[in-house]
Amino acid sequence: MPGFIYTYACSEEERSLCHMEMRMLFGIESRLNIIKSSTEIDPSRSPFIKERLEVLYEGDNLSDIMEQVEQIQLGETTFRVVFVKTNDLEGTEKVEYKERLKIERDIGWRINGEADLHHPDLIFGITLLGGRWYFGKYRKSEAIWLRHLKKPREYSTALSTRVARAVANIAVPNPDGVRAIDPCCGIGTVLVEALSMGINIVGRDINYHVTSGARENIAHFGLEGEVTLGPISEVSKSYDVAIIDLPYNLYTHATPEEQFSILKHARRIANKVVVITIETIDDMIRDAGFEITDRCVAKKQLFSRQILICE
Known part of the structure; x- marks a missing residue:
């Protein structure tokens, strides 16, 4: 039954x-x-x-x-x-x-x-x-994600709270004993959703202004979470899963080499990685040492993001 x-x-x-x-x-x-x-x-x-x-x-x-x-x-x-x-x-x-x-x-x-x-x-x-x-x-169900729509600090290219919440569930379906990291966390949209569900996750970003904004957003909703400043290359701890909303060429001018470096370091620090990308980067992911085990597309009108589970 x-x-x-x-x-x-x-x-x-x-x-x-x-x-x-x-x-x-x-x-x-x-x-x-x-x-x-x-x-x-x-x-x-x-x-x-x-x-x-x-x-x-x-x-x-x-x-x-x-x-x-x-x-x-x-x-x-x-x-x-x-x-x-x-x-x-x-x-x-x-x-x-x-x-x-x-x-x-x-x-x-x-x-x-x-x-x-x-x-x-x-x-x-x-x-x-x-x-x-x-x-x-x-x-x-309570639409908890709706409470997180209005943040003190906003970022135009951030995921919607609805997509961010689904991504957190995809990355950590069972939070018990799982340690997660978002090493390109931006203003913390994924962090807020994950922390509100009791997921043990830390954030990191290379931009001082966005890490400051992420901390402010997390505190605004009465949550507690660690957000540090620095590149993924400096992360020395290991995690069960990493969530990477890959910096987009369109907005941040990240080069393919920089994107590949992020993926290589993600392979080093995490057993599983959920990658969010606006481009098809299957070859890059394989070259970084991953196998794509599942995938989907999150659409919004003409704009779409690929969400890839990599192990």
């Missing part, structure tokens, strides 16, 4: 990035905007996850769920039941609005507790997927 069901939402431009994040977080991807997994993820970690259902009961028929929920004894704890909409489902699995409301009410009547539609202590969810019904604890 799957432990969790997650629903997703992303634009067509974000789909490639969303699917890579899925693969890293769950080991699989789903072409539908819903995924079943035994992996427990805080839904607020991902900019694409809408909600999570922690499965308590399942059955072939809705009547199976009706019988099982009668076991729930909440006492004075208030609750609400919501139907988790799966808009990609068609045919017999598509449940119309009025029927969803009826199902919510019918299940609610069978739970021993006090219903509260506005401020419940617990929210339960019910959904139909793959011909089976699932019921469990419901949790809606």
Whole structure:
């Protein structure tokens, strides 16, 4: 039995990035905007996850769920039941609005507790997927990345907070015991997202003004993180993963030789590197000693970035 069901939402431009994040977080991807997994993820970690259902009961028929929920004894704890909409489902699995409301009410009547539609202590969810019904604890995602849109220090070429959050998840899907570094951190967009998810990450950059800005941005959101000044060539510690938003020729006039040097030093200090680039640099990455194990494209209108997992 799957432990969790997650629903997703992303634009067509974000789909490639969303699917890579899925693969890293769950080991699989789903072409539908819903995924079943035994992996427990805080839904607020991902900019694409809408909600999570922690499965308590399942059955072939809705009547199976009706019988099982009668076991729930909440006492004075208030609750609400919501139907988790799966808009990609068609045919017999598509449940119309009025029927969803009826199902919510019918299940609610069978739970021993006090219903509260506005401020419940617990929210339960019910959904139909793959011909089976699932019921469990419901949790809606919070768009934490939205809180980080307005920073004291801005940088016109920085990643969006939404992309930065997905990149942090791709690089560090399970933060336990993982040490990460962003050696070209700029004003700290990736650092803020990673630190807000409890990822152990440090930042570094060769530009004094941007490292100062990164520290200010991190502190602005009540986070703590180390940001040092200097080139990646001076990094002596080893890390499990490095995130490198490669300096772009278009903006920073970094030469191919300088880009290659960054990659070579990344190979020296990290077991895995997530590279973000606006150019196709597969040959350069291979020459630096990496193998590209996965890739996606993050688009925004006519502008696109390649995100490469290198090991």
